Amino acid sequence: MGRFDLGIFVDAHYLFDVDPQERSASVVLPRIEAAAEEQCMSYGMADRLVVADCADTRARGIAEDFARQGFVIRHIPADSPLTRAGALTAEIVEAAVGREDLRTVAVVAEPGVALSVADTLHRAGRALIACTAGQARGGPAVDRVITFTLDRSELRRLVARAVAGLREAGREEVGMAEFAVVLRGLQPGFSAGDYGAPLKKLLQRLAGPDYRFAEPDRILLRSAGAAGGAREKAPGGAEAGSGHWPDAAPSLISVMREAALVLPLIEPTDEAAVVKALRSVLDLASERGQLREAALGEGLPIQVVAAGLRVVAEGYRDLGHKTSELCRQATAGTAWQVAHAPGNPKHLLVRLTRESAEPG
Known part of the structure; x- marks a missing residue:
């Protein structure tokens, strides 16, 4: 010995x-x-x-x-x-x-x-x-x-891509076996065991605004307009963590999340890393049609921006920084600005100023 x-x-x-x-x-x-x-x-x-x-x-x-x-x-x-x-x-x-x-x-x-x-x-x-x-x-x-065991944050991105592809094909429901085939098509050699649990249990844990799991083995897909619509309610029926959301916010959340899948993941180790990742999310939004249109108009609700940031830097909230403060840092010196929603000072929007956004 x-x-x-x-x-x-x-x-x-x-x-x-x-x-x-x-x-x-x-x-x-x-x-x-x-x-x-x-x-x-x-x-x-x-x-x-x-x-x-x-x-x-x-x-x-x-x-x-x-x-x-x-x-x-x-x-x-x-x-x-x-x-x-x-x-x-x-x-x-x-x-x-x-x-x-x-x-x-x-x-x-x-x-x-x-x-x-x-x-x-x-x-x-x-x-x-x-x-x-x-x-x-x-x-x-x-x-x-x-x-x-593989990091499940990558699985979350893979599942989101699979859901997006099925929704684009007009599917509203899919069996788990077929969903597994879709996952293997996106990632050859995919095995749920690599992530430490059976596929059924993994999909139940990852279910959220884009889909829900129905026993015994059905996955119910939400349309792009409905995804993100099922939000937590605070006591008394108010939406948790926000004031009134514009009607477009739920669909924009889905669009933002799917768009952010193309960005590289980062480990949220410090505030500077998260701010840099948030700038990447905003740069992406300024180039994507629906997000850019909303940003140039009324503005993107801060919850939409946060949804994209969570895709890129999952767990960033563990650092203890407010999303609003991170947005102010990320927009400093850029074409973006953080502003209060008209008539509702508690609701924050992230706007792309048209003058700064114009080419040249």
């Missing part, structure tokens, strides 16, 4: 796809150590390396989390001729050749990295553990596969 013969090599960026509750070093490392002891009779970490483009905030945060467990961070810039996969492969081969006491290597990276070193490791008498995000891969080249 006193020997140290386990090498662990991690690509921080690969963990972006893993559920946030499983991507930390405090979860990843115990699972690897348990598998190494059970499968390969290896004990104790000898080599610990994590590669990352440290200019990426999310990657740097993950790398630093592993560094607190004794890992060495190797910075691989995005424009470097040496890729992260190449760096990991070289380090693994060097460790296998140079350390006779290394019995087991665990790789947390794209499956191709583990497969590329499998022959070298096996010829040297080493065991190989591959850690994958989602569906287990590896086959006979890998001695053990550890599977981590």
